[in-house]
Amino acid sequence: MLEMINQRVEPLLVKSGFDRPDVRILVRNQIYVSLGSSLVIVLVTLASRWSLAFAAGAVLALVNFWALARVVEMLIRTQGGGPRSLFVIFMVKMALSGLALYWLIGVERVPHWGLIAGLGTVVVNVAATGLVQVGRKKA
Amino acid sequence: MKITKVLFTTMAMLLVASVAFAADGDTALMSAKAYATALGMGLAAGLCGIAQGMGVKGACEGIARNPEAAGQLSTTLILGLAFIESLAIYALVVNLILLFVV
Numbered sequence: 001m002l003e004m005i006n007q008r009v010e011p012l013l014v015k016s017g018f019d020r021p022d023v024r025i026l027v028r029n030q031i032y033v034s035l036g037s038s039l040v041i042v043l044v045t046l047a048s049r050w051s052l053a054f055a056a057g058a059v060l061a062l063v064n065f066w067a068l069a070r071v072v073e074m075l076i077r078t079q080g081g082g083p084r085s086l087f088v089i090f091m092v093k094m095a096l097s098g099l100a101l102y103w104l105i106g107v108e109r110v111p112h113w114g115l116i117a118g119l120g121t122v123v124v125n126v127a128a129t130g131l132v133q134v135g136r137k138k139a
Numbered sequence: 140m141k142i143t144k145v146l147f148t149t150m151a152m153l154l155v156a157s158v159a160f161a162a163d164g165d166t167a168l169m170s171a172k173a174y175a176t177a178l179g180m181g182l183a184a185g186l187c188g189i190a191q192g193m194g195v196k197g198a199c200e201g202i203a204r205n206p207e208a209a210g211q212l213s214t215t216l217i218l219g220l221a222f223i224e225s226l227a228i229y230a231l232v233v234n235l236i237l238l239f240v241v
Contacts (some may be wrong), residue, residue, distance in 0.1 A: 022214040033238060069217050076213045098231065105235040112236050119228055126221045
């Protein structure tokens, strides 16, 4: 099942510009953690307000992580003409994240613990990947 | 060290002065919240910016010395930057909560 999903997701990531397999695995895991946990929590709590706040946080974290990985990939790969587009991507991402968080917290007043838990999916993925890397190096 | 201490004390006194002399309670509270939010976000953004800059500097130096290690370095760089950036986002969330919810 997971292999089948991987085979569908991989070409999309390659098309999006993620050439290195390590980075692809990282972004793929983030997609699974964010969307999977959101889906499970929304279904289990029958789309409660808290679960929707979690889903919003998780999607925001996923978009941020995606843009960050894309910027780093471009930074490593491109030799010329990169800095301007990197700067634009980074600034647009920061502005949109700030506006989205302002709208969620200031206007919609979503349950903030749900939002914080959703944003924590990045930390969970990064920590797990880091631990796996350390384990591989020791083995 | 002493100069830093004097500077921070002066800054703190300046920041709370408007609260201390304000006539209206709500306005004073809102003013204090705005100062706290601005200070908190400024500190968080500045320190996270320094940390991200140091990380990217190290990675660029490493890749310049050994271009073949670029793949491995990029993964580690993404992990580090994601950790640091999530701290900045948490700071933004906490500051927005402080400003609008509490």
